[in-house]
Amino acid sequence: MIDFKVNGQSVSAAADRRLIDVLRDDLRITSVKEGCSEGACGTCTVLIDGKKRTACKQKIAKLAGAEITTIEGLSRREREVFEYAFGFSGAVQCGFCIPGMVLSAKALFINNINPTREAVGKAIRGNICRCTGYVKIIDAIMLAAEYLRTDKPIAAAPSAAKVSQHYSRVYNRDKVLGIGKYVDDLTFDGMIYASALRAEYPRAKVVKIDTSEAEKHPHCIKILRAADVPYNKTGHIVPDWDVLIAEGDYTRYLGDAIALVASDDKAYLKEIKDLIKVTYEVAEPITCPAEAMRPDAPKLHEKGNVLARERLKLGDVQAAKEKAVHIVTQKYITPFQEHAYMEPEAAIAVPEGDVLHMYTASQSVYDEQKEISRMLKIDPQNVHCHAMLIGGGFGGKEDMSVQHHAALMAWHEQRPVKVILSRQESLVVSVKKHWAEIEMTTGCDEDGKLLFTEAKIITDTGAYASLGGPVLQRACTHAAGPYNYQNIDIEGIACYTNNPPGGAFRGFGVSQSNFAMENNLNLLAKKVGISAWQIRYINAVTPGDVLPNGQIVSADCALKQTIKALREDFQNNKNVGIACAFKNSGIGVGLPDIGRCIISVEDGKLHVRTSAADIGQGSTTVCLQIACQTTGLAPDKVVIEAPDTVRTPNSGTTTASRQTLFTGQAVRKAASLFMEDFDGVDLKALNGKRYFGEYSGITDPMGSPKPNPVSHVAYGYASTLVVLDDAKRLSKVIAAYDIGRVINPKSAEGQIEGGVVMGLGWALTENYKIEQGALKFSYGSLGLPRSTDVPPIEVRFCQSPDLAEEAYGAKGVGELAMIPTAPAIAGAYFAADGVLRDTMPLVDTPYSK
Numbered sequence: 001m002i003d004f005k006v007n008g009q010s011v012s013a014a015a016d017r018r019l020i021d022v023l024r025d026d027l028r029i030t031s032v033k034e035g036c037s038e039g040a041c042g043t044c045t046v047l048i049d050g051k052k053r054t055a056c057k058q059k060i061a062k063l064a065g066a067e068i069t070t071i072e073g074l075s076r077r078e079r080e081v082f083e084y085a086f087g088f089s090g091a092v093q094c095g096f097c098i099p100g101m102v103l104s105a106k107a108l109f110i111n112n113i114n115p116t117r118e119a120v121g122k123a124i125r126g127n128i129c130r131c132t133g134y135v136k137i138i139d140a141i142m143l144a145a146e147y148l149r150t151d152k153p154i155a156a157a158p159s160a161a162k163v164s165q166h167y168s169r170v171y172n173r174d175k176v177l178g179i180g181k182y183v184d185d186l187t188f189d190g191m192i193y194a195s196a197l198r199a200e201y202p203r204a205k206v207v208k209i210d211t212s213e214a215e216k217h218p219h220c221i222k223i224l225r226a227a228d229v230p231y232n233k234t235g236h237i238v239p240d241w242d243v244l245i246a247e248g249d250y251t252r253y254l255g256d257a258i259a260l261v262a263s264d265d266k267a268y269l270k271e272i273k274d275l276i277k278v279t280y281e282v283a284e285p286i287t288c289p290a291e292a293m294r295p296d297a298p299k300l301h302e303k304g305n306v307l308a309r310e311r312l313k314l315g316d317v318q319a320a321k322e323k324a325v326h327i328v329t330q331k332y333i334t335p336f337q338e339h340a341y342m343e344p345e346a347a348i349a350v351p352e353g354d355v356l357h358m359y360t361a362s363q364s365v366y367d368e369q370k371e372i373s374r375m376l377k378i379d380p381q382n383v384h385c386h387a388m389l390i391g392g393g394f395g396g397k398e399d400m401s402v403q404h405h406a407a408l409m410a411w412h413e414q415r416p417v418k419v420i421l422s423r424q425e426s427l428v429v430s431v432k433k434h435w436a437e438i439e440m441t442t443g444c445d446e447d448g449k450l451l452f453t454e455a456k457i458i459t460d461t462g463a464y465a466s467l468g469g470p471v472l473q474r475a476c477t478h479a480a481g482p483y484n485y486q487n488i489d490i491e492g493i494a495c496y497t498n499n500p501p502g503g504a505f506r507g508f509g510v511s512q513s514n515f516a517m518e519n520n521l522n523l524l525a526k527k528v529g530i531s532a533w534q535i536r537y538i539n540a541v542t543p544g545d546v547l548p549n550g551q552i553v554s555a556d557c558a559l560k561q562t563i564k565a566l567r568e569d570f571q572n573n574k575n576v577g578i579a580c581a582f583k584n585s586g587i588g589v590g591l592p593d594i595g596r597c598i599i600s601v602e603d604g605k606l607h608v609r610t611s612a613a614d615i616g617q618g619s620t621t622v623c624l625q626i627a628c629q630t631t632g633l634a635p636d637k638v639v640i641e642a643p644d645t646v647r648t649p650n651s652g653t654t655t656a657s658r659q660t661l662f663t664g665q666a667v668r669k670a671a672s673l674f675m676e677d678f679d680g681v682d683l684k685a686l687n688g689k690r691y692f693g694e695y696s697g698i699t700d701p702m703g704s705p706k707p708n709p710v711s712h713v714a715y716g717y718a719s720t721l722v723v724l725d726d727a728k729r730l731s732k733v734i735a736a737y738d739i740g741r742v743i744n745p746k747s748a749e750g751q752i753e754g755g756v757v758m759g760l761g762w763a764l765t766e767n768y769k770i771e772q773g774a775l776k777f778s779y780g781s782l783g784l785p786r787s788t789d790v791p792p793i794e795v796r797f798c799q800s801p802d803l804a805e806e807a808y809g810a811k812g813v814g815e816l817a818m819i820p821t822a823p824a825i826a827g828a829y830f831a832a833d834g835v836l837r838d839t840m841p842l843v844d845t846p847y848s849k
């Protein structure tokens with residue numbers, strides 16, 4: 001027996017195993033999260049004899065006599081202080097990294113209870129956070145240290161949660177103390193585990209799948225194949241993604257599922273899969289759009305290798321070209337990017353009579369319901385999706401990744417089934433940011449006033465469509481930037497290849513085309529002889545102007561103020577880069593786009609019911625603050641329900657930075673109806689009453705003949721400034737943002753800081769490298785930014801005096817936060833050495849490997 005202690009309790013184990021399995025599976029200590037299984041992310045951080053260690057890399061055979069501490073083993077005072085400090089600082093977003101951060105802080109405090117920010121940054125270097133940009137986590141740890149060394153009393157929870165004030169996130173306590181439930185934290189009686197055998201080759205004909213040996217494995221319960229799937233396609237918009245690849249069909253990428261294996265013990269899944277023999281006829285993969293578009297290229301899908309084409313022509317580019325004094329033409333390549341949300345994809349399906357209950361972590365429970373019911377050919381009403389806490393999404397959890405497989409196996413076996421991707425599988429299987437090649441020509445007059453932009457944008461949408469069509473469309477509609485000129489000719493093509501599928505990723509195509517536009521502006525400014533700041537300032541749209549896409553700029557636009565907010569810092573620094581961006585809130589372009597909310601009064605509390613998925617961006621807290629603002633109720637009288645296809649109405653997908661505006665306005669409407677009945681005192685008197693709020697964004701379709709079509713109901717605007725030090729490392733980032741009314745300032749700052757750091761990673765350190773369709777890196781070598789890589793980030797909010805009515809004037813922030821950072825960094829290097837860097841990761845920087 002191996003004997004050790006966990007939080008003071010004696011534990012004995014018969015056989016050697018990983019510590020994380022003993023903690024999570026045997027002791028049900030689910031505050032210890034499994035983010036990577038390779039010792040690289042820190043979500044499984046524990047203390048072993050007071051030293052921090054990763055539980056996924058510890059074998060218990062080496063722990064005889066050791067004392068293990070998890071969050072549950074901290075003193076009551078420590079737990080209260082960490083909960084308060086993280087909540088007060090706005091340090092919690094998706095929360096998946098937070099328990100690990102807390103234990104790293106505890107390890108630091110054992111030796112240093114009065115640390116500097118630098119010491120805190122170093123202490124959490126082993127803990128990756130993909131959401132926050134680390135700034136507020138360091139704030140929280142500094143605050144916790146202050147409380148713990150001074151015995152300062154903790155302030156009572158605030159009695160109001162009004163708009164524009166800080167309010168600690170709704171799930172703050174659950175996430176900080178690790179007591180909230182993510183999918184993998186659930187278990188059900190009789191639950192089995194399923195996992196897909198993946199393709200060996202990115203393009204190969206599957207000649208034969210022999211499961212006979214695997215079926216003899218004593219822990220094999222079932223193996224499903226394509227013939228077992230009622231409708232063998234899935235796909236968010238285009239159903240072109242095989243649930244399982246059939247014999248006789250071709251694989252399209254290495255993430256393709258060939259067979260689905262179920263076992264009563266997850267430890268045997270790999271062993272069983274290894275016994276399946278697949279015979280392939282290997283074919284040459286198509287690895288880039290240029291190959292895909294060759295006339296002799298093999299067709300990856302029946303309709304050919306082009307998923308989508310776009311053409312946006314406005315004004316008269318030819319005439320503008322003739323008038324232009326300065327013209328630049330440049331080709332750019334922007335790379336794939338991994339979402340790297342800290343929680344790997346997970347789903348549990350539980351059959352109950354005719355109903356399949358799904359416990360999931362996606363960006364829309366209704367999208368899951370639609371796709372699972374279509375696959376199983378059952379009534380959507382019989383698929384009941386319940387959202388658990390979601391450990392990050394950034395667009396990557398819009399598609400089915402594990403939900404359909406869990407549902408399929410549970411439907412066949414009529415017992416609960418859990419499916420989880422390993423981190424390595426997640427890197428291979430789920431969607432990525434689209435690789436893009438952009439050739440862009442931009443012209444201006446002698447003063448630097450923009451006259452036209454012409455561009456060709458080609459994206460690699462990989463093996464399946466996912467959201468490749470809309471991503472291409474947004475890349476095109478935003479390519480010419482938030483500037484006041486109206487002659488554009490933008491062509492876009494999205495191609496299938498044998499690479500991982502390109503899907504939604506924070507920025508949604510705009511990150512790519514914005515990188516090209518903003519770099520072209522730097523080239524033009526140099527030709528004109530004005531600064532990078534000046535060329536943006538003189539061209540920025542103001543209310544009443546017309547965007548290049550034809551839409552009239554609304555009164556709430558404060559782009560120019562964001563540029564002004566950076567003027568002094570631009571003038572007072574050398575090696576400085578600046579970039580602007582705009583991003584739509586809502587799906588727009590004439591498509592149905594509706595936020596919905598039911599408010600019901602139950603047991604004397606106001607239940608706010610929406611299906612808006614909170615993937616860490618904070619929509620739950622936004623809904624709470626809007627409900628409290630509208631009703632005047634205290635937050636402890638309001639319950640925000642988790643998305644659930646029975647209890648909460650369809651509020652659309654968490655995408656396009658839409659939930660704050662769309663669902664926020666639906667909450668406001670429902671709350672306003674409630675106020676018509678409420679006497680301001682007796683909530684119980686309204687028990688059983690329900691109020692419905694709906695907000696529909698009305699827009700014009702692409703190509704509308706209207707003179708100034710409304711493509712989107714709202715846009716956020718931003719300008720970002722980056723300063724390099726003499727060693728050419730980033731010494732400061734200042735982000736000036738117009739996101740309309742700021743509902744929760746620290747939460748919005750946290751979104752922006754996180755987006756800045758994600759942009760920093762894309763520009764400088766991350767490299768999702770693939771060759772012949774195969775990954776050439778591991779999670780640990782992907783280059784995700786760590787706490788010590790992050791320069792000081794300052795956020796400045798700028799607001800128009802004329803805010804819109806909807807959602808108290810709030811616009812989205814999530815996607816915008818990603819966009820201008822990379823070109824601002826490229827601009828800083830261009831300013832420092834005059835070299836235009838046309839691809840990423842940017843070459844010849846101190847961050848280059």
Ligand code: FES
Nearest residue numbers: 036037039042056
């Ligand atoms: S799960 Fe252990 S370090 Fe990532």
Ligand code: FES
Nearest residue numbers: 094095129130131
């Ligand atoms: S809050 Fe850190 S990963 Fe989401």
